[in-house]
Amino acid sequence: MRVNPPHTFSALSYQLLPFRFERINDDLFLLVNEVGENCYLNFEDLNDLIDGRLVTSGKVFQKLESKSFIYSENNNFSLRAFSAKYKARKSFLFDGPALHIFVLTLKCENSCEYCQVTRRSPDTVTYDMPLSIAKQAVLRMFESPAKNLTVEFQGGEPLLAFETLRYIVELCIELNETQQKNLQFVVATSLQNIDMEMLNFFHIHNIHISTSVDGPKWLHQLNRPNSCSNSYEKTICGLEMARSVLENDRIAGMTTITRSSLSEPKAIIDEYVRLGFHSIFLRPLNMYGFAVKKENKVGYSSDEFNKFYEQALKYIIKVNQQGYRLDEVNAVLALNNILTPRATGYVDMRSPCGDGTGVLVYNYDGKVYPSDESRMLVEMGDKSLALGSVNDPYQELISSSVLNTILQAGIAEALPGCSDCAYLPYCGANPIQNYSRYGDMIGHRAFSAFCAKQKFLYRYIFKLLDDKSHRAVFNSWLPHSICQTTEEALTNG
């Protein structure tokens, strides 16, 4: 982003507020400002805007002023509105880590092609989290200033350590009698080991489930094999049992896209509809853990993923238009960023990055990490990203030199490539992903799979938003209260 120095504009009737832009075609530009508001301008209007020649009584001026692209000396309200919007967009900065991931065990019965942790055989106890570590981790979590705390259980397969899970939930509830936080529990599980005792416990404590269904049986079992060749049946059986006890909206599905998935967007989505899901997360591969060893077998290029995603989203919109509500998580996050004043809070799409500031991970062995990806690097032999141990006070963990280094590379506004990018207000810095893939935390946007995915996603969503026939579907994916604002924003374009 390059803006002329203030004195250049001092004699003019208005001043520019920070924005970036991207050329859409010969005569059309998309402008996105620092607070995430956006509009299209033609070449002439863009030049007039930058040269200070806009007529203050004209429609273009008024649109840009109402969207915080410009302000005039005699309208101090615009500047105050900009400040308030900026504060809302970066509101996550005031909270501290809200997501706390407990890695209860590395044990798992599956041997997924893309596994990002080095799973261990179910008959070993060496890789389980002891209760003493679980207790210390819970105490650290409650030291976070965040009012809303999400406790996420991961593995391996966390249900293979159900007694530890139960201990942590009960301890959290007991401590929360005095702490008074808003607690939310989520278990990331294959559902293959679920039973009624666990489900009743989940029901009583309002625990949510996130499970992996990779598509139709043949694809799921190809991606997620287990020793009995029945991982699909076991997951579907667990899903049915879970739905007999928990409400549908407490069970979310996600699908990891492997090379074998690329040709099957329709089959994957049809399977989600058949299974009664109303949300799907089309998650690209993360090249950590076992997935790195199998990259040649399961990996693909960013272009291949984006082509798949384009086809899949087109089909999901069609399914919605035919009367079945199914949203896609990447698109929902992007729409929320584009159409609403608040950031999603999603840790990968924050600047400053969410590593450590938005999430803490308590590993089974008592080490604390700033993200799920950094503890996965440990399983590949790199322990350099540990912030400390669960026995260290929260203040020490959060001010550790490791987190300091990560945050220095975690401000997207200061990263080469990102600093000029129109989509920056919707995006985030990903220092740990850069480090794991390219050996340094700054990275290079031209080679970044994350950047390629983000740029494609936002360009595609903006293109879809141009077509009014998509708006009813997109509105139905956003919380009801903001749909009307959204429609107005789109209409006023």
Ligand code: SF4
């Ligand atoms: S990662 Fe890519 S899409 Fe995101 S802000 Fe940086 S350059 Fe833009």
